[in-house]
Amino acid sequence: MSDIYYKSVKQITNVLLFVDGVKDAAYNEMVDIVLDDGRTITGQVLDTRDGLAIIQSFGETTGTNTSTTSVKLRGETAKIAVSREMLGRIFNGIGKPRDGGNPIYSDKMLDITGSAINPYSREEPSEFIQTGISSIDAMNTLVRGQKLPIFSASGMPHNKIAAQIARQAKILGESEEFAVVFGGIGINSEEANFFRREFESTGALSRAVMFLNLSSEPSMERIILPRLALTTAEYLAYEEDMHVLVILTDMTNYCEALREISAAREEVPGRRGYPGYMYTDLSSIYERAGKIKGRKGSITQIPILTMPGDDITHPIPDLTGYITEGQMVVSRELYRRGVYPNIDVLLSLSRLMNQGIGKGRTREDHRGVADQLFASYARGKELRNLIEIVGEEALSDNDRKYLHFADTYESKFLNQDYYEDRSIETTLALGWELLSDLPKVEMKRLKDEYIQKYGKWGSGSSAIEPKDAKSGKAEKKEKQGNTEKK
């Protein structure tokens, strides 16, 4: 609107500029901060009153001063030009191309803060996404439109897990347009290259949009980046009818940036110095996942965060867990045992699992198998702690079976190859196989009819039967189960 350059910068801190004499800066309006040397930094109005505007700078304030630096109001809030052309492109934290290509020109300018989806318009997510990873598919199922973060820790292979999900994720029996929007928030160039190579090698790059802010780049851009990514995702999902998977990594860096601004504004801090409104702020990112009635596309979010000090009660994972529909917790203990993907299924949870599984979606026995595996593994792990005190000899026969179960469950069920894509049938069959080492009477979470149909215990007491006969029988049962499925 106006072409007025305010030269009345009164005070500058490392991220804030206080500009005097500004009459009508809109709240959250974008500004250009123009330096002597012609350099322009993007900024945003954080607080505005008659005669004073407080501006947050998205770049380094190095070189700014209170005498010659000028500020121009853009007359609009933060917007991004969106189009299909963005697929295959790489942008920086404020949406400028970083792959040497041309900027995106489009009539379609969208506000990056977005608006809340009316809960009345939301469609309940219920389509099972097969990731090919047993610990997710069987135990903590991901569904389309869900936001399911990975709670990781330093040195853990969370990027590999996310890349494997992005590569293998599919909806059974459907082939619809699929896109990946990747937001790299303050990650290092190696991580950025890993994802880029990963997308290139699988051919996914042509249907991916990448936003990258490297750890060496201005931290304030990290506030904007996830919103650019999600606005792009919303466009692709709701206007181009694509199913979009959004991967945001690392949300911990986002929260650090949020704390930095809060501290600069001298706000009353909440826990550990993070601002009191961090819950609300994070929800304005995570809640931008879902499905809308009457629209074809969907947004599924997998944010990744590293838990400082492996502490799940730290404000970042804690507030995230309160907003997202579950979490996948990466375990250092499993990692040390050589299990990949090292997802701790007991601490993990998918809140939308029940909507996505069962008859007609995965298989009728899915819930029961998952519950029984959970309960049996939990018991086995409990016993593992117990034998450290009393020794394995003190256990009953039954308990020893559970102890053994916990080991095989980790090495055979949770553990799989980075390129191993297991179908849900394979995963469930594996579950039944492992459970059959436990006494049949203990299977309280499984319905009798499913034990009859899918169980691998054999008819009599299997312990007496010769080994070959037993496994032969089991195979036969499995075949029966499969034909009935078809």
Added chain:
Amino acid sequence: MSGIIYRISGSVVTANGVENANMYNVVRVGSAGLIGEIIKLNGDSAIVQVYEDTTGLRPGEPVENTNTQLSVLLGPGLIGSIFDGIQRPLDKIKAQSGDFITKGVNVEPLDTKRKWHFSPKAKKGDRVMAGGIIGEVDETSLINHKVMVPVGINGVVENIYTDDLTINDTVAEIKKADGSIVEVKLSQRWPVRSPRPVKSKLPPEIPLITGQRVIDTLFPVAKGGTAAVPGPFGSGKTVIQHQLSKWSDSEIVVYVGCGERGNEMTEILSTFPELQDPKSGKPLMDRTVLIANTSNMPVAAREASIYTGITIAEFYRDMGYSVALMADSTSRWAEALREISGRLEEMPGEEGYPAYLGRRVAEFYERAGRVEVLSGKIGSVTAIGAVSPPGGDTSEPVSQNTLRVTRVFWALDASLANARHFPSINWLNSYSLYGDELSKWYQENVGKDWPSIQKAVMAILQKEAEINDVVQLVGYDALPENEKMTLDIAKVIREDYLQQSAFDDVDTYTSMKKQYMMLKAVMQLSEAEASAVQRGVLVSDMQEIEAKQKIARMKYVKEADIEKYYKDIEGAISKIGSMKVRSE
């Protein structure tokens, strides 16, 4: 003369020169007409909390005073609706602004066109008092909506109509003592921050039957009582709140989704119309009011949503109904208070929360209760609030202030949830202070021996915890047989009774009769095992007996078949008496 915006900081706007600015007046902010409320006055400046996103607002834009307080419209049509935090119906917002909630949407809370058939219950010349019922409207298949004389009006009925009327139509004219005539409409307004008046508060003596075994048996809440459900994320707070909204025997449910997930509200919206009320078989939506202010909707409206909810609950209470109010989660409401307080640059109390947090929490829960309403009927509002303590640590201010005023505490436990023991209510840490007041009701309506059974169950669970401490040191095998037996029975209670699946068609709801029979069976098993152990039977030989397997399946037995099944179990238990002692 309208005021002028001077400053904007997040959801807090300062305006100068607002005419007749009174505390808690509702104002329209900016040219978009955003809804706000005056929360502080400073000379000529009014500080306004805005219920919508303030992005794009500029200093210099106008601020209009509506000269009203933040209030809700009360009348037929509330039931079955879904509102945002300031009572704007989400379906109408959708019709006006599409799938995303935009700013400045102005919609009527209730349908003004729909006609309701009004049947009068008073006649011309009758003397009527405030809160008195002068007529009825069939609101849903379950709810008969009573039309009440508004608070503050007493007099003689001059005219009363019987007709199909809209909510803005007059149903009666009442002549007051001073001779003036007041028109009573089918709907009325009430400011959300003031409790609706009652005649007197009554002691809570009737339990709210929820069909959830661990709650009804061990930690019951009374109709008109207060309960807090604190727990870390993933411990099942929301599932418990949903289960109570589905199955509790209150006549009306008001569910406030306060700063929580959008998909959760969608789940309610898609499942409730299909679910049936266990008593009447009618759709659950016919007794439910939903208020959804999800976490990404404006934070100030989140603060208001709790009050909107409880005012609607009080309104139906005043008709003589028992109402259950679920608030999920009060922590998000407290965080909204904190955020606004921070923007006002108030001196913070603990963890940045305002110093008045405790007072506000107490005021909210005090609006619950079983009461004699103005018309002499008895109604109740039961308030059940979820609390989301950071890191699951209940020593934080919101949990502590809530526990000080609520009388039931369902402590959700992360370790139980991780082992998929649901509902993950920890039986050692939870409590209900209504136990004594309700025991008479249980004796009269469930069974004479109910209180003693309930105590015995608690005793076994306590004992189990003690024995487990010993097991950690010496191992299971070193225990004497009678203690092994206690562990054995405690396991039956935990796994076959307390654990309950919200997702199983039968297990999701258990009537008091079935709960009683299930517990009776467990207690008989306990006695039979105890005497068998005395005879010298080993606990390890009683692991896979028929009686236990039958008890384990009991939760999946349909209500209609439960008596027959119970007889079967008695038969199976009697076989324990003839078990042989293993010879040395």
